[in-house]
Amino acid sequence: MMGFPGSLRRAALVLCLALSACSESPPSSGFAGLDEQADAGEFAQPAPGDRLRFPEDFGPHPRHRIEWWYLTANLTTDQGEPLGLQWTQFRQALVARDADAPAPAANRWPMEAGWMAHAAVSFREQHGFAEKLARGDIGQAGATAEPFNVWLDDWHLQALEEGQWRLQVNGEGWSYDLRLTVQREPVAHGDHGFSAKSASGEGSMYFSLVNLAIAGEVTLNGEVHRVSGLGWFDREWSSQFLKAGQQGWDWFALHLDGGYKLMAFRLREDEGAFVSGSWINANGDVESLGAGDLLLEPAGWQTSQHGRVPAQWRLRIPPHEVDLLIEAPAGDYWNNGLFPYWESPVSVTGSHGGVGYMELTGYGG
Amino acid sequence: MTEPVIRVTHLSKRFAGAGDTVTVLSELSFSLPDGGSLALTGRSGSGKSTLLNLLCGLETPDQGEVQAFGETFPAAGGRSPKAASERWARLRRRDIGVVFQDANLMPALSLGDNVRFRARLAGQTQASSAHWLAQLGIGELADRYPDQVSGGQRQRAALAMVFAMKPGLILADEPTGSLDHHTADAVADSLFSLQQSTGCGLILATHDPALAARCQYRLDLGHDQPVLTASSAAPSPS
Amino acid sequence: MTLFVALFSHYRRHPLQLLALALMIVLATTLWTGVSNLTERARASLAQSERAVAGQQQLVRVDGQAVSVRDFAVLRRQGLCVMPWLEVRRPAPAGRVIGVDPFAGGCFGDQVPGQAGGDALIGEPFLDIGDAAALVDQDNPGTLSLLVPVTVLPAELPPGYELKDFSLGPATGELGESFLLNLDALGVLVLLITALLVRSVYQMGRVQRRESFALLARFGVPPGRVQRLLLMEMVVLAALCVLPGIWLGRWLAAVLGGGFGQALEGLFDTPLYAVEGGGFALPAVVMVTMVLVACFTDQRLWAKLPGVSAAGPSLWLAMLFLGVVMVGVTPGLTWLFTGIALVFVAVGVLTPRLLSASAQWWSDRAGGLVLWQRRELAVLFRRLALPVVALQFAVAMVLAVQALVTTFEDTFEAWLAQRLEAEFYVEVPDAARAADGVRYLASRTELGDWHLVQRGTARLSAAAGSGAPVEVDLFAIAPIGPLVTGWTLQTSVADAWSKLAAGEGVMVNEQLARREGLKPGDSLGLTVGGQAREFAILGVYADYGRPAGEILAAGQRLPQAFRPQFESLSMNPGDVTMTEIEQGLTEVWNAGKLTVRDNRSIQALASGVFDQTFLLTRAITVLTLVLAGTSLLMMGWVFFSSRAWYYRLLSV
Secondary structure (H helix, E strand, O other): OOOOHHHHHHHHHHHHHHOOOOOOOOOOOOHHHOOOOOOOOOOOOOOOOOOOOOOHHHOOOOOOOEEEEEEEEEEEEOOOOEEEEEEEEEEEEOOOOOOOOOOOOHHHOOOOEEEEEEEEEEEOOEEEEEEEEEEOOOOOEEEEOOOOEEEEOOEEEEEEEOOEEEEEEEOOOEEEEEEEEEOOOOEEOOEOOEEEOOOOOOEEEEEEEEEEEEEEEEEEOOEEEEEEEEEEEEEEEEOOOOOOOOOEEEEEEEEEHHHOEEEEEEEEOOOOEEEEEEEEOOOOOEEEEOOOOOEEEEEEEEEEOOEEEEEEEEEEEHHHOEEEEEEOOOOOOEEOOOOOEEEEEEEEEEOOOEEEEEEEOOOOO | OOOEEEEEEEEEEEEEOOOOEEEEEEEEEEEEEOOOEEEEEOOOOOOHHHHHHHHOOOOOOOEEEEEEOOEEEOOOOOOOHHHHHHHHHHHHHHOEEEEOOOOOOOOOOOHHHHHHHHHHHOOOOOOOHHHHHHHOOOHHHOOOOHHHOOHHHHHHHHHHHHHHOOOOEEEEEOOOOOOOHHHHHHHHHHHHHHHHHHOOEEEEEOOOHHHHHOOOEEEEOOOOOOOEEEOOOOOOOO | OOHHHHHHHHHHHOHHHHHHHHHHHHHHHHHHHHHHHHHHHHHHHHHHHHHOOOOOEEEEEOOOOOOOHHHHHHHHHOOOOOEEEEEEOOOOOOOOEEEEOOOOHHHHHHHOOOOOOOOOOOOOOEEEHHHHHHHOOOOOOEEEEEEEOOOOOHHHOOOOEEEEEOOOOOOOHHHHHHHHHHHHHHHHHHHHHHHHHHHHHHHHHHHHHHHHHHHHHHOOOOHHHHHHHHHHHHHHHHHHHHHHHHHHHHHHHHHHHHHHHHHHHHHHOOOOOOOOOOOOHHHHHHHHHHHHHHHHOOOHHHHHOOOHHHHOHHHHHHHHHHHHHHHHHOOOHHHHHHHHHHHHHHHHHHHHHHHHHHHHHHHHOOOHHHHHHHHHHHHHHHHOHHHHHHHHHHHHHHHHHHHHHHHHHHHHHHHHHHHOOOOEEEEOOOOOOHHHHHHHHHHOOOOOOEEEEEEEEEEEOOOOOOOOOEEEEEEEEEOOOHHHHOOOEEEEOOOHHHHHHOOOOEEEEHHHHHHHOOOOOOEEEEEEOOEEEEEEEEEEEOOOOOOOOEEEEEHHHOOOOOOOOEEEEEEOOOOOOHHHHHHHHHHHHOOOOOOEEEHHHHHHHHHHHHHHHOHHHHHHHHHHHHHHHHHHHHHHHHHHHHOHHHHHHHHO
């Protein structure tokens, strides 16, 4: 997922400034601070040639500034109604730290990293969202690779046994408790996991679990719904994602007929855009897509609480004869946290049918 | 004979003295025609000043009534004394100029300002203080303050103030009483010549027989039954 | 030449009078605005400090251990809304800060503790908890509390924790109340004195203008109209003078606010918050009203009041008597202040009458020129009644303020002396054992008095009727010696100190005794180090307003399980140098640099800070006194100059 880490930094900064405790870093100018320059010798920056390592890469990367664990799910209730879910946890470091360096003492209430968790449920055109914040290194929030566990307060995504995870979230008036079954090996995007985010080489390490089987319960206003369906899990980390002038992104993760999976994103620049994606077949074979073979453009706009958003898209991959119309269902899908963005389930028609998730940032006010 | 500017009918005034009351005026009746001049004479305590005060509403009679400028003012105990005092105040502001023996000027105003101020109170907004001060022979003192000029000059200024308001009646209590003989004559000359040229009524209280003799009428309050007499025709018995 | 101009021309001829009046109004406004601004800020600060913790509850561990960041994380991960609140006490002038975690407050919604309007937990005294934690060291102890929303019920708690009222903030009680009442009284007095002074200056001018008013009446100008114009004249003058006065008053408050804030903090642990000055409207209205009332209240009004004229001096004497009785017997502060106000008014009214009457009496016993001279004196006294009363009030205010400052200073110094009884104070390092230090000190016979202080917490067993157990500070002292036996005991059993040394009971501080209704001889249930025991109360010692409940016990007699949070050795070095003791302790503790505090210098510093604090009140009283004196001189001068011709006549 092209997530939202900058907002955490921004939130931390706002809070820091408000508390006049750590005002030395000026607020970033670009969107969500994602174009924050990596300090030389401090934060590590992914580069082509970097490789993924498992299971370590399921855990945190303290040498990097930003990372997230991100899950979207296209589920169906036992009544047959579609229900979309999202859960994301971000880590935003203010200080770089070697992976084997000891963490600062918890009783000093360190502020070397902040954590933020987002959770949303979309059902019957309604969209519920919740956000939680915590400082790192005091135990309130964190992540471990083995056993796999990502938590903030009582929200957590946790490995139960090999290939079995549990996700629990409690929002205001809603909650969910899901079992996730990992069915395929992780998919590395870009160059063995290095996913370029601009023509000049900024990028992130990025892999996904694209075919999670999910079952569990979603409670909405006291009503328990049994749900099941497909999930998509992303891990991504970097110290600098965007270069100056990139305004936001449009990101898609789609489950298509025939077991095909598609990840595609477009980073909007002052002139033009940087487009990239991954075409994954049912066997898990990945083909990286670049500007030449991935065409992505808005097909329809919707007026929402924060202004106009492109709720319909046309996506084409000519080499594979893919031509898709991607549409958000009726409704308003803004995640109104510290930094609002659009996050909605989508349905896919055209050359392939399917479902998926769409994230749009940098739109509206 | 013209309409009287002031008419007094059965006027009595008593004051509370030590232990009993002292009757100062009793059953006094007279009237003064418009433009006429009247001298009030009599020894000290005979009621000259009291009568002047009664004639301009600064005091209220115990019995009888005063008619002035066509209005009737009843004795104490009459209806709406507040309205009566307001009517008197209006008359004093516009129609009746009062000159006392002393302290006729606002101490904080220059002589010129005093004249202008008094005229303005009377509604004479166009009055020229320079003209009236010159008429009384103190034109050059317009910028002086009352405590910077002599007693005679102050009395002249007081007369200038009174004439500047173009009154129908002037009441003067010993206007020359505190002045030396020479100055008193000069002030009196100014007073009478201006009174004649403006044609206003004049009632003055005085001990000075010469001054009294210059008035058309005379009322000797020293008598048990004071009667208005014509000065020139019938000189006073004293 | 309108009537208004004619009236106002009085001041054109007497510009000094106008200047004096204007100056008086400006100064009056400055003083009152200054005092009320600071009072307002002090009141807001105390209120905010109380509100910050009012109605909050906290979680404590059932085992009596202090909560830590671990507890916080554990509770949060169980889904409980908990917020950390780290209070760091620093010696003045740095003052208290509170560390909060802005990330953790979200679940409190709009019930965030300390929230005032939109400025939730921002700015002094609030810091990010990380920055606050960085300040914590041996000199600046920190206390962590875990706050929970009031909506959390005991049933929702995980095992091992219980709910407790959160009142870390000082319950300033009567001391704070009296502080504010003193300031209020100061404000009222300033208003009263300046009103009298304004009146005396105005009346002086008014007497001079009496001739003009009489003349205007002869000219037929209705007196009501003159009165209205005079009123308008004063409204304009007051409005013109009040604005710069308010500005000056705020400036005064700002300049002196620093020292004042330190006093507040030193006395009540409450920093002086910067609050909006309350605008210009209130002081403007108050001062213009004061000026108008002072200038236009008819003195005969008093006489017209039914009963007053008939009663005469006896009414005032009765008021004086009532005031004295109230001061003598009243239990409450408000009544005390009312009583004092009655005495003031009565004395104020009676004084000029008394002076005048005695001058009269005196003059009746003389003849000729002496009679005249004494009569003159009597007149002078009557004329000068107002400024004399003002001066009298001003003197009374100086005395009152002096008494106020002295009282607070004495309290403060007694408190300091109690806490800083010994000359030096050595902290026991974390890694060291206090017992080793004690053994070393015991071996140095030439050393002066010394003792070990162990500070920890204990819990009062739930008293009958009261719900949650009360946590109190426990001071364990050993040996019990002259350093502590000099403390002032309010009540005690016989031989209290030796019984304390023998472990036959404990002492409690005044606050705790009052709050829990304890008296010597009572039995007190205490949980110390997890063990519940009964202790006899041997005495109640003065705490000089420290709000926390305290228990004083003999160190050797406490349960072994008692874990002090802080240990220190207090000592008078006697014939040994402090350097030598320090060396010896460093050796037995095998420690690096020891933290040694020289209590005498701390005391001097604290007193210095304190002195600065009452600069404002002293400045105000002196200013008022000067004002009253000047006014009196001015009136006297006018009086004598208006009679100069008379005296000249006499000398001819």
